[in-house]
Amino acid sequence: MKYFLKTQSDRRLEVEVAEDQGEQGFRLVVDGEECQAVLRDVDRLGQYALVLDGRSYAVSIEETDEQHLYVNIAGESWQVIAEDEREKAAGAIAAQGPPKAEQIKAAMPGVIISVSAEEGQTVGAGETVAVLEAMKMQNEVQSQHGGVVESLLVASGDRVEAGQVLIKLAPNPDAE
Amino acid sequence: MAPSRSKPVTASTPRPIRKLLIANRGEIAVRIQRSCRDLGIETVAIYSDADRNALHVRFANQAVALGGNTPAESYLRGDRIIAAAKETGADAIHPGFGFLAENGEFADAVAAAGLAWVGPTAKSMEIMGDKLSSRRAMVAAKVPVVPGTTDAVDDPAAALRIAEGIGYPVMLKASAGGGGKGIRVVPSAQEMESAFSTASGEAQNAFGDGRMYLEKFLVSPRHIEIQVLGDKHGTVLHFGERECSLQRRHQKLIEEAPSPIIDEATRQRMGEAAVAAARAVNYHSAGTVEFLWSQGEFYFLEMNTRIQVEHGITEEVYGVDLISQMIRVAAGEKIDDCVGLVPRGHAIEVRLNAEDPDNGFLPSLGTVRNLRWPGGPGVRIDSGVYRGMEVTPYYDSMLAKLIAFGRDREQARRRMLRVLQELHVGGVKTSAGIALQLLQTEAFITGDYDTGFLERYVEGGREAPKREVTDDLERVAAIVAALHRQRAGARRPARSSQESSGGSNWLRAARLEQHGRSGR
The missing domain is CATH 3.40.50.20 (Rossmann fold)
Structure with a gap:
C-alpha cells in the first residue's frame, strides 16, 4: 500500500509499505528511499514507540478521523493528512467523472477567514471558495469538482473542525 | 536580606x-x-x-x-x-x-x-486592591510609581508643562478611556500640540469627555515582581524577583527567577521598595509587589495580596516553602527562619494550560486521555491534572506548572527543554508546544525580551525552533501517519471477523464494504 502524506506546512511525502514483516516491522520506500521502521502501540491510548532506521522516537498520535492525524514527537506537533492509493485514485476519478453534488469540507481545524462564494453562484473545479486559517497559516479552500453553491454553512470568523462541511454544491447543470 | x-x-x-x-x-x-x-x-x-x-x-x-x-x-x-x-x-x-x-x-x-x-x-x-488608593499609599511610602498626573488636563499648554516634568516620551490617555481610543504616545514636545488635539478629539467623540491623563511612556517594559513575606510580629522580608514578561493579554506563560537583567544592587533596591510597599499597608502573609521595569528604572504596578501562581520558582531559588510559611504566619508564628536566605541557581516555570495557541489561545476543552510526565534532576511538577480528567469550561485553564531548576540559567533552560520534550498530554491542546518554541528563540536565550514579545511572536507567525537534534521530525511525523494508517487498515478486517456485533465494528465493516475490501 502506498500513502500520500501532507503536513500543515504543505510538505508532501510518498510512503510505500513495500513489505509488512509483522513483528519485525515494515520495509518502506519513502520518496524513493528505502527505510526500515517498527511502530509499536505502547498503551492503546495514543503513545507509540517508533524505531526508524535505527533511531528511536517516542511518538503520540491523535486521530481526528482516518485521514487526519496529529503526530507529536519530542514536544513538537504536526498535523498530517494521510491518503492511501485508493482514496487518492477515488479523488482523481471523481474529479474527472460526471458532475455530482459536492460537500466542501475543512481539511483541518481552524478559523474561516473569508468566504468568497455566494449562494446560487457557479464555481469551477479547483476554484477557491473560502480561506481557512489553521496553525497561523492561511489555506485556500477549493471546490474539487465545481458546481452551483447550494448552501453556505459557515461565515468568516467561524471556528471549524477537521472534516466539517463548509459549503454544499449542487451539480452544475451546464457542465458537459 | x-x-x-x-x-x-x-x-x-x-x-x-x-x-x-x-x-x-x-x-x-x-x-x-x-x-x-x-x-x-x-x-x-x-x-x-x-x-x-x-x-x-x-x-x-x-x-x-x-x-x-x-x-x-x-x-x-x-x-x-x-x-x-x-x-x-x-x-x-x-x-x-x-x-x-x-x-x-x-x-x-x-x-x-x-x-x-x-x-x-x-x-x-x-x-492594594484599588488603583488610586494603592498609588497614593506608594507615593507616601516613597515607592517609585510611573510618573504621571492624577488629575485630568484639558488643554495642550497644561499637558506640555506637565510632560516637561515627567520627561519624554509620554503617553496621553483619555480620562474616560477604554478600548484603546484616545491614547497617543508623544515622543517629544514638538508633537504634543497635534497629538493632544487628535487624542482629545477622539476621546470627545467616543466618550463625550476630551480630558487627558499624562503618564510616562515606558519603552520595552518588563514585568518584574518581588515576593514578600511578613509575619504578625513586624518582620517583613523579600525573596528577590521573578521575571514575568513572557505574557499575553496579562496572562503569563513562562516565568523565571532571577530575572536575567537584574543585578544584585537593583535586586536590593527593588526588594527594599517592595518591603516598604508591604509595610505601608501593615502587610503580613505572602504577597507580591509587581513592578514595571524600563531602561534601568522600576515603577510600582500593583500588589497582589495572596500567594501567586509562580511562587514555586522563588521557592526553588530560595529553598523556602512559602505556603508553609503563610500557614505558620496565620498561626501567629515568626518567620525568623527565613532571615538571611540567599538565592541560589535559576528556576524557570512553564504554565501548562489547556488552550490552543494555534487558535488564539482559546481554551481547549475535553478529556485528558493520555498523560506522560517528565522527571529527572531539577524537575518539579505542581499539578492538578490526571488521566481521565474532564477539562470543563467552568474554571481557568491551568492544568499544571512545570518547573525546572539548575545551577545557572542555561542549565535550567536546557532542563525545561527536556521537560517539554518528555511531556505529553493527549486529548486537549496545551501551551507546552509554544513554550518549547519560545525557550529556543534568540530573545529567550539571551534574556532580551519584554512584555510585548509573546504577542509579537504569535502575531508575526512562528519561527522554526532552533532544534539541536538534527533529525527531520516533520518527515518522521509523516512516516508515522502512514504507518498508523497501515496498521489500522490491517487491524480492522481482522477485528470485524473475530468480534461479534458492536456499533463501531458494524460501522467499520460497512465502511470497508463501501471501499471494497482489499486483501492486506
Whole structure:
C-alpha cells in the first residue's frame, strides 16, 4: 500500500509499505528511499514507540478521523493528512467523472477567514471558495469538482473542525 | 536580606492550626495540601459537582460538596465555605489564588467565625486592591510609581508643562478611556500640540469627555515582581524577583527567577521598595509587589495580596516553602527562619494550560486521555491534572506548572527543554508546544525580551525552533501517519471477523464494504 502524506506546512511525502514483516516491522520506500521502521502501540491510548532506521522516537498520535492525524514527537506537533492509493485514485476519478453534488469540507481545524462564494453562484473545479486559517497559516479552500453553491454553512470568523462541511454544491447543470 | 522590624501588626499569641480548609480547587489546592502534609496538618477540601473526582478531593482528609458547577454556585459561596469549615472542625482557611483570595469581606467573615485566615488583613487587601488608593499609599511610602498626573488636563499648554516634568516620551490617555481610543504616545514636545488635539478629539467623540491623563511612556517594559513575606510580629522580608514578561493579554506563560537583567544592587533596591510597599499597608502573609521595569528604572504596578501562581520558582531559588510559611504566619508564628536566605541557581516555570495557541489561545476543552510526565534532576511538577480528567469550561485553564531548576540559567533552560520534550498530554491542546518554541528563540536565550514579545511572536507567525537534534521530525511525523494508517487498515478486517456485533465494528465493516475490501 502506498500513502500520500501532507503536513500543515504543505510538505508532501510518498510512503510505500513495500513489505509488512509483522513483528519485525515494515520495509518502506519513502520518496524513493528505502527505510526500515517498527511502530509499536505502547498503551492503546495514543503513545507509540517508533524505531526508524535505527533511531528511536517516542511518538503520540491523535486521530481526528482516518485521514487526519496529529503526530507529536519530542514536544513538537504536526498535523498530517494521510491518503492511501485508493482514496487518492477515488479523488482523481471523481474529479474527472460526471458532475455530482459536492460537500466542501475543512481539511483541518481552524478559523474561516473569508468566504468568497455566494449562494446560487457557479464555481469551477479547483476554484477557491473560502480561506481557512489553521496553525497561523492561511489555506485556500477549493471546490474539487465545481458546481452551483447550494448552501453556505459557515461565515468568516467561524471556528471549524477537521472534516466539517463548509459549503454544499449542487451539480452544475451546464457542465458537459 | 536584612530583617526589618517595626511595631507588630496585631498582638496575637500563636494558636496552632491542626485542620485547614482549602477554599480552592485544582493545582493550587493540591499544592497547599502538600504543605499541610509536611506540617502534619489535616486538610478539608471543598468541591463543585464538576470536580467530584478531582485530585484535590482525593488528596484531602475530608471533602465537603458545595454543589453546582460555576464558580458563583461553588467556590465563591463564602457562606457555605465557612459553614463547611465549622462542620468539619477546621481552624483555618487558605484561599489559594483567584476565587475569594482577595475578597476582604470574606477574610473578615472568616475571622468573625473564629477561624484563622491564611492571608493578609482585609484592610491591606482593600488599599492594594484599588488603583488610586494603592498609588497614593506608594507615593507616601516613597515607592517609585510611573510618573504621571492624577488629575485630568484639558488643554495642550497644561499637558506640555506637565510632560516637561515627567520627561519624554509620554503617553496621553483619555480620562474616560477604554478600548484603546484616545491614547497617543508623544515622543517629544514638538508633537504634543497635534497629538493632544487628535487624542482629545477622539476621546470627545467616543466618550463625550476630551480630558487627558499624562503618564510616562515606558519603552520595552518588563514585568518584574518581588515576593514578600511578613509575619504578625513586624518582620517583613523579600525573596528577590521573578521575571514575568513572557505574557499575553496579562496572562503569563513562562516565568523565571532571577530575572536575567537584574543585578544584585537593583535586586536590593527593588526588594527594599517592595518591603516598604508591604509595610505601608501593615502587610503580613505572602504577597507580591509587581513592578514595571524600563531602561534601568522600576515603577510600582500593583500588589497582589495572596500567594501567586509562580511562587514555586522563588521557592526553588530560595529553598523556602512559602505556603508553609503563610500557614505558620496565620498561626501567629515568626518567620525568623527565613532571615538571611540567599538565592541560589535559576528556576524557570512553564504554565501548562489547556488552550490552543494555534487558535488564539482559546481554551481547549475535553478529556485528558493520555498523560506522560517528565522527571529527572531539577524537575518539579505542581499539578492538578490526571488521566481521565474532564477539562470543563467552568474554571481557568491551568492544568499544571512545570518547573525546572539548575545551577545557572542555561542549565535550567536546557532542563525545561527536556521537560517539554518528555511531556505529553493527549486529548486537549496545551501551551507546552509554544513554550518549547519560545525557550529556543534568540530573545529567550539571551534574556532580551519584554512584555510585548509573546504577542509579537504569535502575531508575526512562528519561527522554526532552533532544534539541536538534527533529525527531520516533520518527515518522521509523516512516516508515522502512514504507518498508523497501515496498521489500522490491517487491524480492522481482522477485528470485524473475530468480534461479534458492536456499533463501531458494524460501522467499520460497512465502511470497508463501501471501499471494497482489499486483501492486506
